[in-house]
Amino acid sequence: MSNETTEANNTTVTTEATKQPEATKQPEATKQPEATKQPEATKQPEATKQPEATKQPETSGPRDTIYIGKKPLMAYVTSTLIQLSNIPCVSIKARGMSIGRAVDVSQIISRKTENAGYSIGNIKIGSESLESQDGRMRNVSTIEIEVKRN
Numbered sequence: 001m002s003n004e005t006t007e008a009n010n011t012t013v014t015t016e017a018t019k020q021p022e023a024t025k026q027p028e029a030t031k032q033p034e035a036t037k038q039p040e041a042t043k044q045p046e047a048t049k050q051p052e053a054t055k056q057p058e059t060s061g062p063r064d065t066i067y068i069g070k071k072p073l074m075a076y077v078t079s080t081l082i083q084l085s086n087i088p089c090v091s092i093k094a095r096g097m098s099i100g101r102a103v104d105v106s107q108i109i110s111r112k113t114e115n116a117g118y119s120i121g122n123i124k125i126g127s128e129s130l131e132s133q134d135g136r137m138r139n140v141s142t143i144e145i146e147v148k149r150n
Helices: 003-018 073-086 096-112
Strands: 065-067 089-095 118-131 137-149
Touching: 065 073, 073 089, 073 096, 073 137, 089 096, 096 118, 096 137
Parallel strands: 065 089
Antiparallel strands: 089 137, 118 137
16 A cells, blocks of 8 residues: 555545534534523524623622521621621511511621621511411511611
8 A cells, every 4th residue: 555545545534433424414603502502482683682792790899788598697798798898788688587687787787896887777677478388377576687887
């Protein structure tokens, strides 16, 4: 065998290995990566789609409310202090068993950071009617504590 024949065979092998079967080929304009394809039922009409550049993420701008849940106490203290560095007043909201944690967060901020000048403002208490898992209506206590920067 000569070198030309070997090179020709190698070329043929590599081009045949990269060819797609005719059934799976798509026109270049309609190809999409598998991860970005949407099922037909969830596709939006072209007129209602927003360009990606104009969509704003939900976390844009400062938030003036901190909702207390089951995270560690200092996670809420840190989050509240970060928000207070950007805006003058933050509201701490909790309901049910998390009310004690909300009070602790506000007390830590006002007492431990006395030099920084934070104080507790208005405190609102109330209740909400929620449907329990068994279908009955229950009243759940709520609290809203306002923490201000002096």
